[in-house]
Amino acid sequence: MGRGERDAVARGARLYRAAQAVVVDHGRAADAVRAALRPIHDAAVRRELGAIPVARLQDVTEGRLRLGSVERSGLRTVGEVLAAGPYRLRQIPGVGQRTVDQVLAAARRLSEAAHETVAVHLDVERPEPSTTALVMALHVLVEAGPDARRAVDRAAVLSKRLGPLLTDARLAAGRIRMLLAGQEKKARAWAAVAEIRSLVDEAERAGLPGLFAQASVDLLRGPATDIAAWVDFELRSAEYYSLLAEISGRQPDVAAAEGFLPDEIAERVRTQHLDDTHRRVSLRGYQAFGARFALAQRKVILGDEMGLGKTIQAIAVLAHLAAGGQSHFMVVCPASLLVNWTREIEARSTLRVTVLHGPGRHHAFADWRERGGVAVTTFDALRGFPAPAPGGGEVALRGFPAPAPGGGEVALLVVDEAHSVKNPKAKRSQAVAGWAERCERTLLMTGTPMENRVSEFHHLVRMLDGGLADSLGGRDAPAGSVAFRKAVAPVYLRRNQEDVLTELPSLQHTDQWEEMSASDEEAYREAVRSGNFMAMRRAAYQRPEKSAKLDRLREIVQEAGENGQKTVVFSHFKDVLGVVEDALAADGTLLFGPFTGGVPAGRRQQIVDDFAAVQGPAVLLAQIQAAGVGLNLQAASVVVLCEPQIKPTTEHQAVARAHRMGQVRPVRVYRLLTTGGVDERLVRLLETKTRLFDAYARRSAVAEASPDAIDVSDTDLARRIVEEEQARLGMTDESLTAAE
Structure with a gap:
């Protein structure tokens, strides 16, 4: 073998070692994530089992178990049954070995299901040593980025091809061994050297040696501090949770992830x-x-x-x-x-x-x-x-x-x-x-x-x-x-x-029903008398000094501010946002917006960026039809809807601006409503429309729904509500005005 052949084998060996190092470094980083995840996940499973009543064991065995004695013994949950074990269960009067075996088998089945389905939530507001360790372990892989993943994938393929070739080419590295080898082994060695040279040349043209080296460096570099890791998690939580799902193997239900396609x-x-x-x-x-x-x-x-x-x-x-x-x-x-x-x-x-x-x-x-x-x-x-x-x-x-x-x-x-x-x-x-x-x-x-x-x-x-x-x-x-x-x-x-997003924090909807003040009632009756549907919808804000809805909105914003939370306030109406702006400004609230359809496209994103960049509480005022489309408002963890909307999707879109992939805090949604008027009618309508949407546009197990139930235009709907409210308030002799 000449120098060229020896050099080719040496280059192949170096590339092989670099490829293997990347795979090992990535495996070590992934193992660190698994080790940090295990105690957190086990604790979450224990909490889940501790919340499941013993009676659920009947469901697993299709009602064959007799659990009266077990429940009377003080064991109330599946978690307590598993902790008790076979010896304590056997001591319960009236419980035989067969029942013990059946109870534990059913409890273990629920435990296995919990291990598969329980999701780990990383609470950025309450970091603990265990969750900090997990975030720091994940940070290594997130910081390495998709280039590291790409390097690992290519390194694995290259190692699989180079390994056997280097074994065959080893014969050609020594003159004496080559002289003593048979013709078949010599031919295989020369072929291996040629293929190694080709693979190395191809890898160098693709920049793989540099890619492997950089990936190894990135995978061995940890976060500067635990604080830096948490800050990065808050900025890129979607990437952290994505990696966590991939490494843990606890992916969402396959059928759901595939949209229940045939x-x-x-x-x-x-x-x-x-x-x-x-x-x-x-x-x-x-x-x-x-x-x-x-x-x-x-x-x-x-x-x-x-x-x-x-x-x-x-x-x-x-x-x-x-x-x-x-x-x-x-x-x-x-x-x-x-x-x-x-x-x-x-x-x-x-x-x-x-x-x-x-x-x-x-x-x-x-x-x-x-x-x-x-x-x-x-x-x-x-x-x-x-x-x-x-x-x-x-x-x-x-x-x-x-x-x-x-x-x-x-x-x-x-x-x-x-x-x-x-x-x-x-x-x-x-x-x-x-x-x-x-x-x-x-x-x-x-x-x-x-x-x-x-x-x-x-x-x-x-x-x-x-x-x-x-x-x-x-x-x-x-x-x-x-x-x-x-x-x-x-x-x-x-x-x-x-x-598919098991890691999303909770989303809590609260309908805040308020009795109209005397002033609200007077403004509402004037709107009904004039037949103005849009005026009816915003009547609760027409007299701000005595507005029940506005008072409740200010309380919600104040409470959110005291907890350091950001709030988004949505309304269909610009003048309502103006009223809210004046009231909150008087309270000393840090305000952004109003974000309306008239704001230029570039300015809209700047408003959102400025809102997100502020440290501490702030309020973004937004017209729901403008800010409910496409923008990312996940800096907010409180959402206020000033009034119900005509279409359920308008509300869904607006809420989804905050409660979306990447959100790391629970989101609370408050919908402000007044009793005895247009709000009640719209809420009932929204429920009907949502059922239709669920039946046809979402995967649904609900009963079949008839689309004819709401097959009316918004204008027809407004006219009908105006007429019904005029009748309810004894204004049937008033002239009816078409809805705006």
């Missing part, structure tokens, strides 16, 4: 490759499945509940397609989300972003067509751009010439808040439909694919698959919600927070 579709999605070359962040299991669903099915609706990371799933799809050689992508969203989309793509991928908005949008469009990347624009601006022709090229819109040739076809159209284009007669809907028809892949994203009528959902399906939309029939859902979900499975994926 087996044949789920299997096709599972086999879809997902390239992470251009992605800078790790995905949770359900997020990776969502990205694969979009790739495998090509034109889909991602209807995940708010707060589950639909944006990062879309970015994962973009990154995968870019790794495959695709160059042009289009994201369409409300103007308020332009900044958020730009930030997310730049922070979580290596893709180039071009914003197509404002006076220079046509020049920006031409530049994007020439250079490629991800174009981010609004629904209204999209109408002014030439749609791509199938297979490349462009279709110029009337009165607007196509830009100079350049760039390829649009590989993916992403439409955020897609429920905004559910009306087929709206120009924005027609523009999006035109682009969706001409793009090879389309991803519609919305947490509310259906609001008042299931038929609205049909239009979104029609944008993706006309044949499927036709097969659903003319009625809203002829076979009911279960059959409807099965029928749209090829294009529709939805997961709910409760199914």
